[in-house]
Amino acid sequence: MNTARMNTAQKTLVFGLGSAALLLSGLVLAGGTEPMTGMMPANLKATAAMRDAAGEVRGAASFEQVGMGMRVTVTVSGLTPGMHGMHLHEFGRCTPGVDPAENKVVPFGGAGGHFDPGGSANHDSPTAGNKYGHGGDLPMLNVGADGVGKATFTTSKDSLTGKNGVLNRSLVVHADMDDYKSDPSGKSGARERCGVILRDNFTVRDYPLPGPQDFPEGVAYDARKGVIYTGSAANGNIYAVNANTGATILFSKGGAVGRSTALGLKVDSLGRVWVAGGATGAVSILSPDGAPVATLMTPPSPNPYLNDLTPTPDGSVYVTDSTRPVIWRVRDMPNPSKMTVEPWLDLGGTPINYGPGINLNGIVASPDGRYLLTVQLNTGELWRIDTGIKAIKKVMGGLTNGDGLLLDGQTLYVSRNADGMISKVNLSADYGSGTLVREEPLAGLRFPTTLVKVGSDVVVAQGQLDKLKGGIPETPFKLTRFKTF
Structure with missing residues (x-):
């Protein structure tokens, strides 16, 4: 008292x-x-x-x-x-x-x-x-x-x-x-x-998850299968959720394939699931049936934290690192044994200044792959990176605790984890500037992490990562689906 x-x-x-x-x-x-x-x-x-x-x-x-x-x-x-x-x-x-x-x-x-x-x-x-x-x-x-x-x-x-x-x-x-x-x-x-x-007058649909300690972080969607994937930050389990019925199965068990955590997820054009491995410093690739395809390690260095990733049409997959000032790239190849994680862009000396805590987090690419957009959680700054000349431009600030990103045309949705809301940003035609137009709590969000488009709707993972190392999470853990706003 x-x-x-x-x-x-x-x-x-x-x-x-x-x-x-x-x-x-x-x-x-x-x-x-x-x-x-x-x-x-x-x-x-x-x-x-x-x-x-x-x-x-x-x-x-x-x-x-x-x-x-x-x-x-x-x-x-x-x-x-x-x-x-x-x-x-x-x-x-x-x-x-x-x-x-x-x-x-x-x-x-x-x-x-x-x-x-x-x-x-x-x-x-x-x-x-x-x-x-x-x-x-x-x-x-x-x-x-x-x-x-x-x-x-x-x-x-x-x-x-x-x-x-x-x-x-x-x-x-x-x-x-x-x-x-x-x-x-x-x-x-x-x-x-x-x-x-x-x-009042607001409807969402929840997809409950079965595990008592799931802490869902990443979320991705395979439209061909009608399946939503989500991964656990606590144990690396990845679930497949039927977007229509909500039926959930364990798609890939964490740990056994060297994946102790699963953060950002993406589904590529072949239906494979790419997983950012956080502090393991690894990128994992799973086949459409959940079998391990490859586990790609970043070069040994202190404090790795691979947070999110995004594919581009030229076969590249770009990966953010929240603690090391570098953006990594994987070049997709027919033979997975030849794939590596390479340091694509050293951020030292660029406008993106790394500080204490989580730095670059969510990342998305423009449809043609020319630009990357990435948010820096600890500063709230949104950045545009030209993949051709590697030029960096600050798009806007004010997105503190920005986590996952979803690009839908010229609209960017930003999941603001500790703030418990989703921000809507209108972007210019060249993605070089943005205006914050709305901040939504939906029907009550618990540390929302990443987002994905499912039809005309959006699904967000309510990760509750603030309770990962202490506290009592609200169970069941869940993904939440809502209409775009």
């Missing part, structure tokens, strides 16, 4: 006996979020049907994006009169589950713990910034003698888009008053009402 900003007595005055003051319409609760950039969808709204433990709807909550804040309106019935703790929880599940604080199955335990986008691991007041307290710490619900509780407030701790996004998470009302200091939930008692926050 952070006490530097407000002591216990002050909190009791503001949030305890005086909690009704927080329920005034239009009240803004400062939470200290990072500013959102670009253009959000107009009229971004969501709704949650508030249910009791028997599944009966006992109220509703609405959520609306208002500038940098989110307006929340809640009405719930059938509760005991008095003050009730109210919080946003991590997962979009109003099912029974284990409450870690009690180590037993409780109603709505499936919603998980409090939403904590700042990683504070601390329960605090609704006015605490997210680096000090849970983003899910909300004002209490004041229930009258008739058993009905109502609240309307605006908070900048949470949003319907971006890293503080609450879509497909849960709103939970508890049995008791919140003391705004005791971890993990302010001694607010049992979970009595729960609702999943669903975006």
Whole structure:
């Protein structure tokens, strides 16, 4: 509990006996979020049907994006009169589950713990910034003698888009008053009402994956087979998903063929699957039936990280390296034993400056193969590279946490992993300049990584790579299909 900003007595005055003051319409609760950039969808709204433990709807909550804040309106019935703790929880599940604080199955335990986008691991007041307290710490619900509780407030701790996004998470009302200091939930008692926050008038289709530790990163599509491929950053498994039915099979098991991780994926004109191997420094090629064709190693050097790749019509496959300042190339040949990974472009002394963290990430090619577009995750810069003369031009900035790219005509979709959204960029005819026109959270994204066109739709992998080395991922892992916007 952070006490530097407000002591216990002050909190009791503001949030305890005086909690009704927080329920005034239009009240803004400062939470200290990072500013959102670009253009959000107009009229971004969501709704949650508030249910009791028997599944009966006992109220509703609405959520609306208002500038940098989110307006929340809640009405719930059938509760005991008095003050009730109210919080946003991590997962979009109003099912029974284990409450870690009690180590037993409780109603709505499936919603998980409090939403904590700042990683504070601390329960605090609704006015605490997210680096000090849970983003899910909300004002209490004041229930009258008739058993009905109502609240309307605006908070900048949470949003319907971006890293503080609450879509497909849960709103939970508890049995008791919140003391705004005791971890993990302010001694607010049992979970009595729960609702999943669903975006209004927006439809997606999810493809659930079977493994409990899949962490899907790459995604590719073979239109001839109607199959979507996705690879695991955790173990190198590659799944084949029927784009029509959603049926999923293990296409190629990781590890056994020297592939301990699978990042960027592409399908070539022969139906072969190319795999960027991350820290293994390898490019793997699989036949259309999943058999290993070749494993190509980059020259030994410290800290390899092959992240994404793209084929071009002349038989080249270009590969980004996120830690070594070089773009690699494989020249496709009829005899796989003669293929090698060569350093095609040394980025030293070019406008692309490598720094700490993940550098170049997603990469795509223009249809004629003349230009490559690649995004630098740690700087948010989008670059154009001429494959003929190797000239580099900065297209634009502002795409921080840019991961996978999808080029569709003169439109570029950029998956912004830690920001939980997809950006739409309109490109000039020569791909040399771009304008950010929209930023989409879809129906709630969990660290989206790469994208692929499937018919007139787009499929994105919800990788949850922020939970790869710690934390509890939301399962099942999934790919999500949506209409282009």
